[in-house]
Amino acid sequence: MSKLRSVKGMNDVLPEDAARWHRLESTFRELVGRYGFGEVRTPLVEPTDLFVRSIGEATDIVEKEMYTFEDKGEKSLTLRPEGTASAARAWIQHSVGGKHPVSKWFYLGPMYRRERPAKGRYRQFWQAGCEIYGDPGPYVDAELIDFVVRYLRALGIQDIEVLVNSLGAGGTRDRYRDALLEYLRPHASELSEDSQRRLERNPLRVLDSKAPQDQAIAENAPDILDHLDEESREHFETLKSALDDLGTPYRVEPRLVRGLDYYTRTLFEVRGRGGDLGANAALCGGGRYDNMIAELGGPATPAIGFAIGLDRLLLVMAETEPKPTLDGFLVVQAKELRGKALAIAQTLRDAGARVDADLRGGSMKSQFRRADKSSAPFALILGEREAAEGTVQVKELATGEQRELPIDQVAAAIIRD
C-alpha cells in the first residue's frame, strides 16, 4: 500500500468504470443539444468574492466548505463549489446579454466542497447543469424541470420524486421570514439544538430539519405559498399547469428551501428513491435567481438553472450493457514474429479496426486467454506459414470458426456495425 494517495474525498475513475461516466456525459450532451443549449467552460478557480456575493455569506458552502487560498498573497481565490456563479460571471463579463436576449448554456465538470465525504458526497464531485438567461418564465421553468426528468429516464432512472416550491419575489422572503419567526419563537425551547441555532440565522432551514421534534413544529408553521406576492403566485400557478400539460410528475413542497441565498420564485429538487443513495438522495437542485445577475454587477436579467450530481446518478443508474472495445486480438506463434505482428496491427488500425496484441512473448495458450478477456470477437493468428504467405487466421472466438484471409481483407472482416 503506497503512502501516496489521492486527496481525501477525491476519487479516480479507472478505465473499467469510465464507460458508465461516458454514458452519463454523452446522454447529457445529446439531450442538451436537442434543446439548443451551448456549452460554457469556465475556470475551476474564481475570485473568492464571486461565491461569497452570489451564494451568500451566511450559507454553509461559503462559511465552511470552500477551498480558498491566497494566490501568492495577492488575491483570495476559491475552487468553484458550484457552477451557476461562474457561468453568470462569464455571461456578465462577455456582455452576452447585449448580443442575445435569451441564452441557454450548459456546463459539465468537477466542483469542490470541503465536507466530510460520504456515499454520494465527495470533495471533488461532478455536476452537469443548465442555465437560461433572459427568460422570466414560468414556461421555461417547466421546460427545465421536465428536461431533468427526461434525462434521468434516459439513464434508466425511474424511481424519482420531483419537488417544487416558490420563494416568491420582492419582499416575499422577508415577510415570510417574519411570519415564521413569530410562529417559531414561542416554540424555541422545544426545537432541536441545531434548529435553535438556525432560528435567528436562517429560520427557513428549520422547516426541512429531520429532527422529529422540529418536524412536529414545522407541521403547523405558516406556509410560504400563502405569503407570495401576486405576481409570484401567478407564476407558480402557471408553472404547475405547464408541468401538468407536459405530464411531468411533481409534488408541491412548501417546506423546500435549499441552501443557497440567490434563489427567487421557482425552486425545485429531484430526489432519487433508490436504496443506494443513503442520506444523499438529492440528485438535482435548481431554481430561479432573478436578482443575482444584477447583484453581481450585470444588467438586471432574470435567470434559472439547475445542477445534477453525476456521482449520485452513477449510484442509481441502470447497468450499462458491456460493449466490445476491440475488434480483434493478435496471437503470435513465435517471438521472432512480434515485429511483423506489430506491423500488421498498425495496418489494421489504419484501416479503422480496433486491434490489440500481447507482445510480451508468452505462449499461444496465454495469448488466447488474453484474447478471450479482451472482449475482442476475433483472434487473429499469425504463424510462420501465415507470415510467409501474407495472411492471418481469423478465428471467431464465440463459435470457434476459423478461416485464413489475406491481410488486406482482415479489417473488413472483423469491423462491426
Place this chain on the structure above:
RNA sequence: GUGGCUGUAGCUCAGUGGUAGAGCACUGGAUUGUGGCUCCGGUGGUCGCGGGUUCAAUCCCCGUCAGUCACCCCA
C-alpha cells in the same frame, strides 16, 4: 464539524497473544500452432500507519490515517 462501525493477498473475506489462510483473480503446465471447462503447480501480505502493554502483538490499549453509515448540509 459531531457520533457509530470497519481496515488481513489485486478483489471478497476467514483466523489466532507464540513470526498467516480460503475462494476468485494473475501465472506455468497437462495440450512443443488454438481460448472458454477440468485437473496439477506457482507468484503474491512490514495483517492501514505510529506508539504503548507483554518474554512475545496481526490479535489487547491509545493515537493517527483511510473507508463507510447517521447527523449537519447538499449535487
